[in-house]
Amino acid sequence: MLENLHKKKKELLKEFQDILPDNLPNELPPYRMHQHKIMEEPGSKPTFRAPYRLSPTELVDMKKQIKYLLAKGLIRPSTSPYGVPVLFTPKPDGSLRMCIDYRALNMQTIKNKYPIPRIDDLLDQLRRATVFSKLDPQSGYWQIRMADNSIHKTAFRTRYGSY
Known part of the structure; x- marks a missing residue:
């Protein structure tokens, strides 16, 4: 049975390699059926805050991380x-x-009111399960594409520029 599970796991990873890659490509994720949209309350104004003061170590690290994210196309x-x-x-x-x-x-986004599942209900549903799995996508937050009309809302400011 264990060997059969390993085989099935490999088949699933191969079938879904576009969403569970070993290494992330140097580009934005592909357009899929759903993109993340940021919907704001009516009358909201663009959020704009000055950069925080950072330590010399943080500034060096920020430069490295910005360079990496630019190179990845993120x-x-x-x-x-x-x-x-x-x-x-x-x-x-x-x-x-x-x-x-x-x-x-x-603070000014329209909140998603869809109810989160109750943990005790989920555990009841798993009560007779014999096989459990866990997925931990690499940098999962970079794998969900932002809706084109929301991208400008995600800008961040640094002493080196806005991105």
């Missing part, structure tokens, strides 16, 4: 009226994770 220079700051949080290994502070934008 960001581009921006002239959007929107723009929010960047901050850093430590990763478990001690390196820095660059985060974009979208809190101001989030």
